[in-house]
Amino acid sequence: MTRVAVIGAGVMGAVQARACAELPDVTVAWIADQDMARAEAVAGELGARATTDNLTAITGDVDAVIVTVPTPFHRTVTELAAAHGKHVFCEKPIARTLDDAEAMVAACERAGVRFMVGHVCRFFPEFVKIRDVLQTGTLGQIGLVRASRVSAHPPAERGWFASLAASGGMIVDLMIHDFDTLRWYFGDVERVFAHGLSYTPYQPTSDYALVVLRFANGVIAHVEGSWAHGSWRTAMEIVGEHGIVRHAGDGTAPIQVERPGPTVQESVVARYAAANESPYQTELRHFFARLADGTPFETEGREGVRALEIALAALASVRTGRPIQFVDGRVRPDEIREEVPAA
Amino acid sequence: MKVGIISFAHGHANGNARCLAQLPDVELAAIADCDEARLADAVDRFGGDAYTDYRDLLARSDIEAVLVTSPNAEHAEHVIAAAKSKKHVLCEKPIATTRADGMAMVAACREHGVKFQTAFPVRFSAPAVALRRMVREGAIGTPLAVKATNPGSYPGGWFGDPELAGGGAVMDHTVHVADLLRWIFEAEITRVYAEIDTRLHSELPVDDVATVMLTLSNGLIVSLDPSWSRPKTWPTWGGLTMEVIGDRGVISMDAFGQNLHLVEDRGPSHVFVPWTEGGDLPMIRGFVDAIRNDTDPPVTGEDGLRAMEVALCAYESAKRREPVACPDVLIG
Numbered sequence: 001m002t003r004v005a006v007i008g009a010g011v012m013g014a015v016q017a018r019a020c021a022e023l024p025d026v027t028v029a030w031i032a033d034q035d036m037a038r039a040e041a042v043a044g045e046l047g048a049r050a051t052t053d054n055l056t057a058i059t060g061d062v063d064a065v066i067v068t069v070p071t072p073f074h075r076t077v078t079e080l081a082a083a084h085g086k087h088v089f090c091e092k093p094i095a096r097t098l099d100d101a102e103a104m105v106a107a108c109e110r111a112g113v114r115f116m117v118g119h120v121c122r123f124f125p126e127f128v129k130i131r132d133v134l135q136t137g138t139l140g141q142i143g144l145v146r147a148s149r150v151s152a153h154p155p156a157e158r159g160w161f162a163s164l165a166a167s168g169g170m171i172v173d174l175m176i177h178d179f180d181t182l183r184w185y186f187g188d189v190e191r192v193f194a195h196g197l198s199y200t201p202y203q204p205t206s207d208y209a210l211v212v213l214r215f216a217n218g219v220i221a222h223v224e225g226s227w228a229h230g231s232w233r234t235a236m237e238i239v240g241e242h243g244i245v246r247h248a249g250d251g252t253a254p255i256q257v258e259r260p261g262p263t264v265q266e267s268v269v270a271r272y273a274a275a276n277e278s279p280y281q282t283e284l285r286h287f288f289a290r291l292a293d294g295t296p297f298e299t300e301g302r303e304g305v306r307a308l309e310i311a312l313a314a315l316a317s318v319r320t321g322r323p324i325q326f327v328d329g330r331v332r333p334d335e336i337r338e339e340v341p342a343a
Numbered sequence: 344m345k346v347g348i349i350s351f352a353h354g355h356a357n358g359n360a361r362c363l364a365q366l367p368d369v370e371l372a373a374i375a376d377c378d379e380a381r382l383a384d385a386v387d388r389f390g391g392d393a394y395t396d397y398r399d400l401l402a403r404s405d406i407e408a409v410l411v412t413s414p415n416a417e418h419a420e421h422v423i424a425a426a427k428s429k430k431h432v433l434c435e436k437p438i439a440t441t442r443a444d445g446m447a448m449v450a451a452c453r454e455h456g457v458k459f460q461t462a463f464p465v466r467f468s469a470p471a472v473a474l475r476r477m478v479r480e481g482a483i484g485t486p487l488a489v490k491a492t493n494p495g496s497y498p499g500g501w502f503g504d505p506e507l508a509g510g511g512a513v514m515d516h517t518v519h520v521a522d523l524l525r526w527i528f529e530a531e532i533t534r535v536y537a538e539i540d541t542r543l544h545s546e547l548p549v550d551d552v553a554t555v556m557l558t559l560s561n562g563l564i565v566s567l568d569p570s571w572s573r574p575k576t577w578p579t580w581g582g583l584t585m586e587v588i589g590d591r592g593v594i595s596m597d598a599f600g601q602n603l604h605l606v607e608d609r610g611p612s613h614v615f616v617p618w619t620e621g622g623d624l625p626m627i628r629g630f631v632d633a634i635r636n637d638t639d640p641p642v643t644g645e646d647g648l649r650a651m652e653v654a655l656c657a658y659e660s661a662k663r664r665e666p667v668a669c670p671d672v673l674i675g
Contacts, residue, residue: 143542143552144572146492191664193536195556195564197487206590208488210566212538212554220538222554222566224490228588239552239572241543323536323665 005057008069009033030057094304117304139240145221153227170207175225180307188329345372350413414507419444438647440509460640461647464622483589495581511549516569518650534558537657
């Protein structure tokens, strides 16, 4: 039986804690949150203990720590867990800055603990299936990719999302999903160019960006990310010499619920995905299985660093209006340095 | 009104000929094409007198206007000759393959006092007209960004010849959206960045995949996909979409979205059959009306020139791997 502490009981903390609790060989022992009521709510539901002190939870007879605090605190919590010999699963993005991200990888290596970053799209069945199709090679050489991930902006009570310095805005928090997925499919990035609203008054309520990734293998990928839309959906289309593979997000929900309102305008249609296992649960099952058998994670800490590099390059391109050139798949830190330091 | 068509090299000549036949008091009087087989076929289907030399068509004093649908690089010769013969001109897009040609065409038409319209039919399609109206009425507040696509399948033939086409997918499919942006937002495209390559038809000497990033004079940011990325077995030729992001909402427009799905075991398995009029007929009606009423054509030669400059800037940006000022980078 693996015992875990979940640090941070916000939206993702609750999701990950519940997903852990569903796994047969995992016990959620501790929930920590600065807000005791929030910690107790999740802890009570799962039969765990609640605390406002991260150290109490981390040192409270657990094998692994699930880090679901706001992004700018990922480093502190990860380093604390590593220092106490606990394996770490950290929510994406790995960190807000490259320095923090590298430090987290180094801390876990030094401490000899395992470190996985939660790039959950690699566990979404539609993105896994796209990769399966690509690996058969039937599409021939790949030429063009169009990926899209749009939603409404995060609710105001999750205030830290609104701060570009704290969260990195929509590009770092949301688009990093597709940056990671596309790296997984196509390898190293060579160049990044982006248009976006990150540095306008429309961030965060209408944060929006259009990003072009040029991969070292020649693939051109267009990625759209949005906090300006009215509903959540993702889409991806990949074009090769011999055809197209395409996931059209809004057309695939197998469950649709319609609730008539007093007027047509007030009626609501909601669409739901359906799966036998949530991708978050698949992701954590992977984490614990790889912990047990000692093989590398699909999304090692270093993969999280690489995805963050692309996101920070996109942000830098929005800021400077210039393409950001990568060298051997890595961004040069001086190319993405921010004038106003990240929180 | 007697109208001639110069060249059936571009497939749009067929649609144009069908539109002419639907307009009252308009007659397709003559067709010129240097390809004798293509000429015979066109005259057989649409009527009119046949000329293998376009100059013989232009010599006819009874013909008032010509539609030019020759390969891109030949537009300049045909349009300038038509202007000198005092024929009004509707020219297929892109209007030319170089800025010098485009400017010479505009100048010749002005000098000889003939109408010069660029064939941008999407401006006349009902979804584009509705999008423009809604944006201008403030339906989504202040427009901030646009995601546009105009993909197609590789048309084949001279479209793959850089000498005749002046480029590949970027030359073919940048101009429609460039024109719509200028028309909807009443702003110029001032900055262009592009990633361009040949990856889907590796035998081609021209590009087939690209992503073009634009900045407008009003600050609007735009991405455009002009790729020849639709497989031969795709249910339709391609399409054109625009999604406009505003500070109070998002409008999505699909200019070719109103289709029946036709599935036939004995034909191509699945095709889209559009059930709307489209923009071709109102575009050609607009050209004819401008001649009859002696007004400016609804889309001018300058509009065609501006849109072509954007495509040329995209190629320049891809070559330099940096954003370029439009059209400044093309001048000296």
